[in-house]
Every structure is written in C-alpha cells, then in structure tokens.
Amino acid sequence: MDIKQYMEQVGKQARVASRAMARADSAQRNRALTLIADAIEREADALRAANKLDLDAAAANGLAPAMLDRLALSDSAIATMVEGLRQIVALPDPIGEISGMKFRPSGIQVGQMRVPLGVIGIIYEARPNVTVDAAGLCIKSGNATILRGGSEAINCNRALAKLVKEGLAGAGLPGDGVQVVDTTDRAAVGALITMPQYVDVIVPRGGKGLIARLMEESTVPMIKHLDGICHVYIDAKADPQKALDIAFNAKCHRYGTCNTMETLLVSRAIAPTVLPELAKLYAAKQVELRADAEAHKILEGYPHLAHATEEDWATEYLAAILAVRVVDGLDQAIDHINTWSSKHTESIVTEDYTDAMRFLREVDSASVMVNASTRFADGFEYGLGAEIGISNDKLHARGPVGLEGLTSLKYVVFGHGEVRK
Amino acid sequence: MDIKQYMEQVGKQARVASRAMARADSAQRNRALTLIADAIEREADALRAANKLDLDAAAANGLAPAMLDRLALSDSAIATMVEGLRQIVALPDPIGEISGMKFRPSGIQVGQMRVPLGVIGIIYEARPNVTVDAAGLCIKSGNATILRGGSEAINCNRALAKLVKEGLAGAGLPGDGVQVVDTTDRAAVGALITMPQYVDVIVPRGGKGLIARLMEESTVPMIKHLDGICHVYIDAKADPQKALDIAFNAKCHRYGTCNTMETLLVSRAIAPTVLPELAKLYAAKQVELRADAEAHKILEGYPHLAHATEEDWATEYLAAILAVRVVDGLDQAIDHINTWSSKHTESIVTEDYTDAMRFLREVDSASVMVNASTRFADGFEYGLGAEIGISNDKLHARGPVGLEGLTSLKYVVFGHGEVRK
Missing domain, CATH: 3.40.605.10 (Aldehyde Dehydrogenase; Chain A, domain 1)
Structure with missing residues (x-):
C-alpha cells in the first residue's frame, strides 16, 4: 500500500x-x-x-x-x-x-x-x-x-x-x-x-x-505558533523597581522560551534613570545589549554592548541577547510593537492609568499585560489547566x-x- | 501599475x-x-x-x-x-x-x-x-x-x-x-x-x-458557507401535527435558501401515518418527492413521485424537490445525517426526551434543533442582530x-x- x-x-x-x-x-x-x-x-x-x-x-x-x-x-x-x-x-x-x-x-x-x-x-x-x-x-x-x-x-x-x-x-x-x-x-x-x-x-x-x-x-x-518576539515597554511613569524586576525576569528567567522578551523599549523620560540600573542586572548574566543610538549613548561602557540594526527588531534571539530602543513615549512604543512584534506577548510597565488602558487596547498581540513579566503567557499560568499549544493567529484560538x-x-x-x- | x-x-x-x-x-x-x-x-x-x-x-x-x-x-x-x-x-x-x-x-x-x-x-x-x-x-x-x-x-x-x-x-x-x-x-x-x-x-x-x-x-x-443540505428527522415518537407543520415549512417556506430542508428522514414506525398526510400538503405545492424504496411504496400514487438514488442524499436542490427516506430509527437517522449532511442545520421532531438529547449531542452540524423548522437557522432569528454570513466550518465562527x-x-x-x- x-x-x-x-x-x-x-x-x-x-x-x-x-x-x-x-x-x-x-x-x-x-x-x-x-x-x-x-x-x-x-x-x-x-x-x-x-x-x-x-x-x-x-x-x-x-x-x-x-x-x-x-x-x-x-x-x-x-x-x-x-x-x-x-x-x-x-x-x-x-x-x-x-x-x-x-x-x-x-x-x-x-x-x-x-x-x-x-x-x-x-x-x-x-x-x-x-x-x-x-x-x-x-x-x-x-x-x-x-x-x-x-x-x-x-x-x-x-x-x-x-x-x-x-x-x-x-x-x-x-x-x-x-x-x-x-x-x-x-x-x-x-x-x-x-x-x-x-x-x-x-x-x-x-x-x-x-x-x-x-x-x-x-x-x-x-x-500554530510561529515565533515569539515579545516586548516590554518601560513607560515614563513606570515604578522603577517594577521596571527592573520585570525587564530582568522577562529576559533572564529562561532564554529559550517563546514568551521571553527579545526587545526592550524605554521612554526617553526615564531611560537615563532606569537603563544603567538595568544594565547592572544584565551584566551579572552577561546579556548582550543591542542598542539604538540613544540607548547606546546611555549604556556607554557596558561590557557587552553592540549597535542595533533594523534586523534586531525582527529577531527572536532565544539567547542572552536583548535589543534595546529609546522611544518618545507610548505612541512610538505601540507603533514599534505593532510593526515588529510577532503578536505573541507584550507588557507595559507604568503607574499611569490612561497609558495602561491604551496599551491594552491598542497593542495587537495575543497577550497584553500591565506590570507583569511576559513569562506569564502560558496555559498553566493563565489557569487553562493544560496547554496543547500557543496560537499567534487571530481566528479561533489566540494565545495559550x-x-x-x-x-x-x-x-x-x-x-x-x-x-x- | x-x-x-x-x-x-x-x-x-x-x-x-x-x-x-x-x-x-x-x-x-x-x-x-x-x-x-x-x-x-x-x-x-x-x-x-x-x-x-x-x-x-x-x-x-x-x-x-x-x-x-x-x-x-x-x-x-x-x-x-x-x-x-x-x-x-x-x-x-x-x-x-x-x-x-x-x-x-x-x-x-x-x-x-x-x-x-x-x-x-x-x-x-x-x-x-x-x-x-x-x-x-x-x-x-x-x-x-x-x-x-x-x-x-x-x-x-x-x-x-x-x-x-x-x-x-x-x-x-x-x-x-x-x-x-x-x-x-x-x-x-x-x-x-x-x-x-x-x-x-x-x-x-x-x-x-x-x-x-x-x-x-x-x-x-x-x-465561508458552501452549501445547505439540511435534514428533518421525524422520530417514532413525533407529535404528528408538529411533524406536518415543520416538514412542510422547512421545505416550502422558501425553496432557494440554504436553511431549506433537502432530505426528510422518517422513522419506520410512524412513516405509514405521517407520510401520506404530508404528501397532501406537498401536493398543493407540486413538490417532487424522490423516495427510497420503502417511502416510495407508502407514497404510491403521489403525482410527483420518483425513485431516489444515492446522489439525491448529496444534493442541495434549492427547488420544489425533496428526498425522502424511511429509517429504522434514531441511530440510522443520525448516521445518515452525519454521512450526507453539509453540516448546516438539522432538526428532529419528537416528544421523546432521550431521543431529543441524543440528536442534539450526536448530530455534527452547525445548528441542531428539536421541534422547530430548519428555516430558523439565521442570524436575525437567532438574535445576532445582523449577519455577515453563515459558516459551515468548525473553527472560529460556526453557523450564522x-x-x-x-x-x-x-x-x-x-x-x-x-x-x-
């Protein structure tokens, strides 16, 4: 036969x-x-x-x-x-x-x-x-x-x-x-x-x-689930400690998972405060940072620093590498995410109610979060009891x-x- | 360009x-x-x-x-x-x-x-x-x-x-x-x-x-919606008046719609009672009946009678034509429907609780009904307010x-x- x-x-x-x-x-x-x-x-x-x-x-x-x-x-x-x-x-x-x-x-x-x-x-x-x-x-x-x-x-x-x-x-x-x-x-x-x-x-x-x-x-x-280019956006009104905890956990908890952060976006207003502190945490794990021009200036002297190209915005590293970009604020962050994301999971760190609500509404991804690590995007963490897979599609099932x-x-x-x- | x-x-x-x-x-x-x-x-x-x-x-x-x-x-x-x-x-x-x-x-x-x-x-x-x-x-x-x-x-x-x-x-x-x-x-x-x-x-x-x-x-x-080969099954325990009303309405209310009945299944126990009465109603509308051997015998003398072939079970007439088959009972009816239906809409006429529940559970179609005309399968009738289409698929949207x-x-x-x- x-x-x-x-x-x-x-x-x-x-x-x-x-x-x-x-x-x-x-x-x-x-x-x-x-x-x-x-x-x-x-x-x-x-x-x-x-x-x-x-x-x-x-x-x-x-x-x-x-x-x-x-x-x-x-x-x-x-x-x-x-x-x-x-x-x-x-x-x-x-x-x-x-x-x-x-x-x-x-x-x-x-x-x-x-x-x-x-x-x-x-x-x-x-x-x-x-x-x-x-x-x-x-x-x-x-x-x-x-x-x-x-x-x-x-x-x-x-x-x-x-x-x-x-x-x-x-x-x-x-x-x-x-x-x-x-x-x-x-x-x-x-x-x-x-x-x-x-x-x-x-x-x-x-x-x-x-x-x-x-x-x-x-x-x-x-x-089907194709890839996970997940973002964390640290808003101007972020609580700095939450920003450090979440941006560290989302990248370093596990490198090879689809809900790991691959690009970090930081509002210009808070970048000089939060990026150097964050770099200290990443340094301990030898995370390579691929930064845009503005972030690169702030991170000057970080031992594993490189210049980001547009390709980095589209890359799922699944490794100790992170793309970093400074943005004007919420609008540019949402625009970056809706352009480059694989529509898997994105998180905003902010104490601002309106920014949080706009991010949840306007980011077009399967999971959108406020003040939580992207690593929570998972059937067990969401309480589904079991997971047959994760879907990047919009029809039928979306997300875990x-x-x-x-x-x-x-x-x-x-x-x-x-x-x- | x-x-x-x-x-x-x-x-x-x-x-x-x-x-x-x-x-x-x-x-x-x-x-x-x-x-x-x-x-x-x-x-x-x-x-x-x-x-x-x-x-x-x-x-x-x-x-x-x-x-x-x-x-x-x-x-x-x-x-x-x-x-x-x-x-x-x-x-x-x-x-x-x-x-x-x-x-x-x-x-x-x-x-x-x-x-x-x-x-x-x-x-x-x-x-x-x-x-x-x-x-x-x-x-x-x-x-x-x-x-x-x-x-x-x-x-x-x-x-x-x-x-x-x-x-x-x-x-x-x-x-x-x-x-x-x-x-x-x-x-x-x-x-x-x-x-x-x-x-x-x-x-x-x-x-x-x-x-x-x-x-x-x-x-x-x-x-997408491909076709509507809809069935009514008249169970042994059907209320004869409901059977007549529903089987007549499901075929004759409008011929060209996708939720119109195209095949009528009748339990052997009730066929000799209900089919001749039904034929009187259909005769007024000159509905052609394409009957299997057993139904053909019961309908002998009906002016627009023909023999059904297997092709009739698979045909959406969209016209004043109806395929008719006598079945042993519920199991054979469900089996016929799950084999030949386009999985659009099917209705059972019965007063038997267990038969009704089994039909609802076991018939694999977008709409399953008890004691109602298949013509109700429609976004407005279901209360959706509007209808962009009807789906024969199982993923995402199903039915109206x-x-x-x-x-x-x-x-x-x-x-x-x-x-x-």
Missing part, C-alpha cells in the same frame, strides 16, 4: 472513530485516560526497551546530543507523562456544556453547545512525551487524534500507541480514537495536512522550520490554547413546533 | 487604516455609520444614475434577467440599505469588552478582551447592497475592509465607496478604513486571497462556484455569523509587578 492510500485509510478510520469519541460521556473518557496512565506505569520496562532501540539508531545516525536528550525516555520522563494524564483526568469536562439559551420572539429558545472539533492531527518532533500529552488532551476533549511524531522516536511511539489503544478499548472506546502514524516516510505528513475531509485541525508542535513548511502546504486549518481550543460551539434550538412565518 | 502592485497597495493601506479603526471609540464608529446612511439618502439620484450605467452595460452584454434584477438599485433597495445601517448603529458595540478577569496564584489577574480581527476582505457578486451591508458591519466591529464586488456593479460600487469614504472622514476615521477594489480585473481576487500579511480573513458572499474556487486558492482564512465573528479575543493581564519564579 502506498503512503497516500495508507494515510487515506488512517483518516477514514479517524473520522469514524471521532463519532464514538464525541458520544462518549465524561466517565468513559476519564476511564480511558486512567487506564493509559496505569499501563504506562506497568509497562515502563517495555517502553524503555523500545526507546533504547530508537536511541541506539539515533546515536548510530549521529544525532546531536541535545536531540538525543529530548528523545530519551528517562524514569522521570515516564513519571511526568503519567502524572500529566492524571492531571488531565482531574480537569473539568469541556464537552457538552450548553450556554446562553434564550427565548426569541418566534418562540424558539437558542443557545450554544460546546462540542469536540472532530479529528485533530498532531505533528511533532522526536519527543515521545508529546505522544502521550497530546493523546490525553484529545481524548479528554472528545476528539479522535492522528499523531505523527518524529521518525527517530518510531519504536517508542509504537509501544506507546499500543498502550493507548488498550486503554481506549478498556473504556469501551474505539482503538482508532488515537492512531500513531506507523511509517517514517515524510510523505505521510504531506498527506495528513491535505485531507480536510478527514482532519479538522492540525496542531504542529515543533520548531519554526517545521511550521513554516506546514504553512506553505496545509489545506487543513492549523492552530487549552482544552477549549480543541472544541467548537454549535447552535442548539429548543422548539415547540415553531415554523417560520 | 499592474494588478498585483495595486492590490499590494490596497492591502498596505488597509493594514495601516485598521489600527485607527480599532482605536476608534463606539461613538466615532456609530457617527460614521450615520453619516453614510444620511449621504446615501441625500445622494440617491446620483446612485441611481451610476447604477443605470451598470444596468445598461449589463443589458448590452446580455446578462440574465434574474442577474439584472439583483444588480438594480431600486428606491426600496436604497431605503433598505439606509435602514440596515441605522439598525447596525443601534446594535451594542462588540469591541473592548473585557471578561473573565480572575486572580491566579501568582498574583496576576487574567481575562480576555474582545478586539477587531483587523482587515476583512469581502468578495461578492453584482449586488450593490452587499457593499453597504458589509462595510457597515466591518465599521461597527472596528475592522478595516476591502470590498471586491462583481464587476457588473463597478459604477454603482464606486459611487457608494465615495459616500462611505466621506462618512468615515466626517467621523475622523481614515478613508482607507473601507476600500472598494477599483478594477474589474479578475486577477484582483487572486491577489486579495493570497495576502495574509494584509488581510486577516476573507468572507465570500456568493454562489457555490465562487466559494469552491476561493477554497482552492486562498491562503487567508475564510469564513454576527458581529462577534468579526472579532477575536486577546488575553489581558493586570499585574502589580509580578515576575515568574
């Missing part, structure tokens, strides 16, 4: 299974999740053995140590997967909620019901934990799932798929409710993202290269995406025999 | 204007809508003169009478446009609403703010009224708009565009907040649907042919789309200097 036919069959099976997944009640879906968690604990040895096959092959193929690290299924990685599933069980069921039922002049009563999207395709790299996380969230939200993990993890993913299927069966759900694509052929990805008749949404979890490629080719809608992002609202009408006049 | 360059410029101008449109307060946006309504009333003669140029050209080109009819700007069409704008003014402002602000353990307070999508592209056929309706809804929801109407209406659309621009300017809003594409070259559509950097969503309003073409080529997300469908939710964080630990 060729790849296209194989994927067609996977898609058909997913569509059929999605109906039973959507019909299942809360207890049944939670039962499946618990059985899967139990099975992973019980079969930890077998999982490690499968993972070893992957690790040996990857090492023989010369995979980079960082990649090998992500591929490895350690004891603690297994424990985290199990714990993650048990946490998903404890979340409230997003499915079936009926809201807003209102009577209309015609006599009908109209509202909305939250329902699963149907079939979710997840495309990710060689990280076996994503297989379990993603399957868990999709089962909880009543969706069928097609998982396409990195080919380096194929043995481990097969072993996990077997346990997931057993868990589904044990709860009376179809085994095809979660399917792991059982081929390492890259054409499978191309097929998966061009089957809108079988797949309702694609959630890619991976680096920029993967996402950019999928964007080019996908005919299925995506919940929890279980609700895997659902849609359909209209429900309670009638009493009404007809249209 | 070639079309691609021209559209690029239109897109850039829209993106710039979208920021001012999003910043404008409710009073300013309503002021613009009122000024446009006033101007259309005042300039009715000029509009009719422009429309006459279009009508003469169209008649010379041999446009079909039905098309000429839609193109014509009668006195009552002008009055309806003006009244529509005044109704939009009276709707509540969807923009800026902040909801769900909750404190998190970290100390930050998190919720969501409703904001415009940005730039909306509307592609429609030669109906000048859509120019004003769509512009009105986009202005109300704080979006910039690019309107691409049918080339037959170009003179009238140009005249309307001038009045819209004057209204925007009179309210202190940018004239580029609404742009009418000023060329009849079809390449303009191709450019518009492939500029995701400038256009956030495309709303096509037109026939299936237009939509199908756009689906092939668009790289911008669409809020009102002003909210032209908005998105961004996360808002109120902090007090919090940083991530």
Whole structure:
C-alpha cells in the first residue's frame, strides 16, 4: 500500500472513530485516560526497551546530543507523562456544556453547545512525551487524534500507541480514537495536512522550520505558533523597581522560551534613570545589549554592548541577547510593537492609568499585560489547566490554547413546533 | 501599475487604516455609520444614475434577467440599505469588552478582551447592497475592509465607496478604513486571497462556484458557507401535527435558501401515518418527492413521485424537490445525517426526551434543533442582530455569523509587578 492510500485509510478510520469519541460521556473518557496512565506505569520496562532501540539508531545516525536528550525516555520522563494524564483526568469536562439559551420572539429558545472539533492531527518532533500529552488532551476533549511524531522516536511511539489503544478499548472506546502514524516516510505528513475531509485541525508542535513548511502546504486549518518576539515597554511613569524586576525576569528567567522578551523599549523620560540600573542586572548574566543610538549613548561602557540594526527588531534571539530602543513615549512604543512584534506577548510597565488602558487596547498581540513579566503567557499560568499549544493567529484560538481550543460551539434550538412565518 | 502592485497597495493601506479603526471609540464608529446612511439618502439620484450605467452595460452584454434584477438599485433597495445601517448603529458595540478577569496564584489577574480581527476582505457578486451591508458591519466591529464586488456593479460600487469614504472622514476615521477594489480585473481576487500579511480573513458572499474556487486558492482564512443540505428527522415518537407543520415549512417556506430542508428522514414506525398526510400538503405545492424504496411504496400514487438514488442524499436542490427516506430509527437517522449532511442545520421532531438529547449531542452540524423548522437557522432569528454570513466550518465562527465573528479575543493581564519564579 502506498503512503497516500495508507494515510487515506488512517483518516477514514479517524473520522469514524471521532463519532464514538464525541458520544462518549465524561466517565468513559476519564476511564480511558486512567487506564493509559496505569499501563504506562506497568509497562515502563517495555517502553524503555523500545526507546533504547530508537536511541541506539539515533546515536548510530549521529544525532546531536541535545536531540538525543529530548528523545530519551528517562524514569522521570515516564513519571511526568503519567502524572500529566492524571492531571488531565482531574480537569473539568469541556464537552457538552450548553450556554446562553434564550427565548426569541418566534418562540424558539437558542443557545450554544460546546462540542469536540472532530479529528485533530498532531505533528511533532522526536519527543515521545508529546505522544502521550497530546493523546490525553484529545481524548479528554472528545476528539479522535492522528499523531505523527518524529521518525527517530518510531519504536517508542509504537509501544506507546499500543498502550493507548488498550486503554481506549478498556473504556469501551474505539482503538482508532488515537492512531500513531506507523511509517517514517515524510510523505505521510504531506498527506495528513491535505485531507480536510478527514482532519479538522492540525496542531504542529515543533520548531519554526517545521511550521513554516506546514504553512506553505496545509489545506487543513492549523492552530500554530510561529515565533515569539515579545516586548516590554518601560513607560515614563513606570515604578522603577517594577521596571527592573520585570525587564530582568522577562529576559533572564529562561532564554529559550517563546514568551521571553527579545526587545526592550524605554521612554526617553526615564531611560537615563532606569537603563544603567538595568544594565547592572544584565551584566551579572552577561546579556548582550543591542542598542539604538540613544540607548547606546546611555549604556556607554557596558561590557557587552553592540549597535542595533533594523534586523534586531525582527529577531527572536532565544539567547542572552536583548535589543534595546529609546522611544518618545507610548505612541512610538505601540507603533514599534505593532510593526515588529510577532503578536505573541507584550507588557507595559507604568503607574499611569490612561497609558495602561491604551496599551491594552491598542497593542495587537495575543497577550497584553500591565506590570507583569511576559513569562506569564502560558496555559498553566493563565489557569487553562493544560496547554496543547500557543496560537499567534487571530481566528479561533489566540494565545495559550487549552482544552477549549480543541472544541467548537454549535447552535442548539429548543422548539415547540415553531415554523417560520 | 499592474494588478498585483495595486492590490499590494490596497492591502498596505488597509493594514495601516485598521489600527485607527480599532482605536476608534463606539461613538466615532456609530457617527460614521450615520453619516453614510444620511449621504446615501441625500445622494440617491446620483446612485441611481451610476447604477443605470451598470444596468445598461449589463443589458448590452446580455446578462440574465434574474442577474439584472439583483444588480438594480431600486428606491426600496436604497431605503433598505439606509435602514440596515441605522439598525447596525443601534446594535451594542462588540469591541473592548473585557471578561473573565480572575486572580491566579501568582498574583496576576487574567481575562480576555474582545478586539477587531483587523482587515476583512469581502468578495461578492453584482449586488450593490452587499457593499453597504458589509462595510457597515466591518465599521461597527472596528475592522478595516476591502470590498471586491462583481464587476457588473463597478459604477454603482464606486459611487457608494465615495459616500462611505466621506462618512468615515466626517467621523475622523481614515478613508482607507473601507476600500472598494477599483478594477474589474479578475486577477484582483487572486491577489486579495493570497495576502495574509494584509488581510486577516476573507468572507465570500456568493454562489457555490465562487466559494469552491476561493477554497482552492486562498491562503487567508475564510469564513465561508458552501452549501445547505439540511435534514428533518421525524422520530417514532413525533407529535404528528408538529411533524406536518415543520416538514412542510422547512421545505416550502422558501425553496432557494440554504436553511431549506433537502432530505426528510422518517422513522419506520410512524412513516405509514405521517407520510401520506404530508404528501397532501406537498401536493398543493407540486413538490417532487424522490423516495427510497420503502417511502416510495407508502407514497404510491403521489403525482410527483420518483425513485431516489444515492446522489439525491448529496444534493442541495434549492427547488420544489425533496428526498425522502424511511429509517429504522434514531441511530440510522443520525448516521445518515452525519454521512450526507453539509453540516448546516438539522432538526428532529419528537416528544421523546432521550431521543431529543441524543440528536442534539450526536448530530455534527452547525445548528441542531428539536421541534422547530430548519428555516430558523439565521442570524436575525437567532438574535445576532445582523449577519455577515453563515459558516459551515468548525473553527472560529460556526453557523450564522454576527458581529462577534468579526472579532477575536486577546488575553489581558493586570499585574502589580509580578515576575515568574
């Protein structure tokens, strides 16, 4: 069977299974999740053995140590997967909620019901934990799932798929409710993202290269996150201590995350006061500062100082590097952000009410904050309970995406025999 | 300038204007809508003169009478446009609403703010009224708009565009907040649907042919409506009078609308009672019935009877034709609908609580109803106040789309200097 036919069959099976997944009640879906968690604990040895096959092959193929690290299924990685599933069980069921039922002049009563999207395709790299996380969230939200993990993890993913299927069966759900694509052929990805008749949404979890490629080719809608060029703007009326705390934390708490600040904007009125103090904090972490002419003058003598070019405004460093620009005030800050930001997360530090309100309203990003570190832009910090991904898009889900992002609202009408006049 | 360059410029101008449109307060946006309504009333003669140029050209080109009819700007069409704008003014402002602000353990307070999508592209056929309706809804929801109407209406659309621009300017809003594409070259559509950097969503309003073409080529997300193959299922436990009323109204109230019933499913237990009675009603309207073998037997002698083939289950007649099938019961009805429906609107007629609840939960369509005519699936009937279109999709907006469908939710964080630990 060729790849296209194989994927067609996977898609058909997913569509059929999605109906039973959507019909299942809360207890049944939670039962499946618990059985899967139990099975992973019980079969930890077998999982490690499968993972070893992957690790040996990857090492023989010369995979980079960082990649090998992500591929490895350690004891603690297994424990985290199990714990993650048990946490998903404890979340409230997003499915079936009926809201807003209102009577209309015609006599009908109209509202909305939250329902699963149907079939979710997840495309990710060689990280076996994503297989379990993603399957868990999709089962909880009543969706069928097609998982396409990195080919380096194929043995481990097969072993996990077997346990997931057993868990589904044990709860009376179809085994095809979660399917792991059982081929390492890259054409499978191309097929998966061009089957809108079988797949309702694609959630890619991976680096920029993967996402950019999928964007080019996908005919299925995506919940996707491309990059995070996040800004902090220190307003003229900022509390200096809050400014130091937030600008330091937003850059230095972790360098490699998408909600890390990449550009700092400072109002001219406060720059001479706050930038030198901030530089002392960054110096301890050896953060390179790429400053515009005005900031460069103020920061003169800082050991890791460079001149910013326009390219810096458009760069996600994911490293101990920060672009710094002095601006006239709020208008120029908003203009800079709306021009250069990746529309992920931006924060203003200010004690001025009107500036705070204008920033929240006028900055066109998924998360806008006052007096808080951009590092809070995260499904767990926002109270979503779990996160399937982060969306830079404006349609459907925007920002951190929890279980609700895997659902849609359909209209429900309670009638009493009404007809249209 | 070639079309691609021209559209690029239109897109850039829209993106710039979208920021001012999003910043404008409710009073300013309503002021613009009122000024446009006033101007259309005042300039009715000029509009009719422009429309006459279009009508003469169209008649010379041999446009079909039905098309000429839609193109014509009668006195009552002008009055309806003006009244529509005044109704939009009276709707509540969807923009800026902040909801769900909750404190998190970290100390930050998190919720969501409703904001415009940005730039909306509307592609429609030669109906000048859509120019004003769509512009009105986009202005109300704080979006910039690019309107691409049918080339037959170009003179009238140009005249309307001038009045819209004057209204925007009179309210202190940018004239580029609404742009009418000023060329009849079809390449303009191709450019518009492939500029995701400038256009956030495309709303096509037109026939299936237009939509199908756009689906092939668009790289911008669409809020689209393809077809309406709607079902009524008469359950074994149906109230016979409600069944007759609803099945007659859903088919015969209007034949050409997307929420008209195209297939009737009847439970075997009630078919011999209800189908002959129903046939009497349909006979008065000369509705052709395309029946499966079992229904055909019951309907024997009906003057407009034919045998249904599988193709009938997949056909949107938009005419006085109805497919009829006898099913075992609820399970087979749901299965038929989930297989053949265009996922628009389906209704069950029943007095049985469990069957009603199962139908609502398990039928995967944008609108699911109990004991009501499918003809109620409509933005006005649902209380949305206005309708920009209907969506068959599951992501973002589903079913009738009102002003909210032209908005998105961004996360808002109120902090007090919090940083991530």
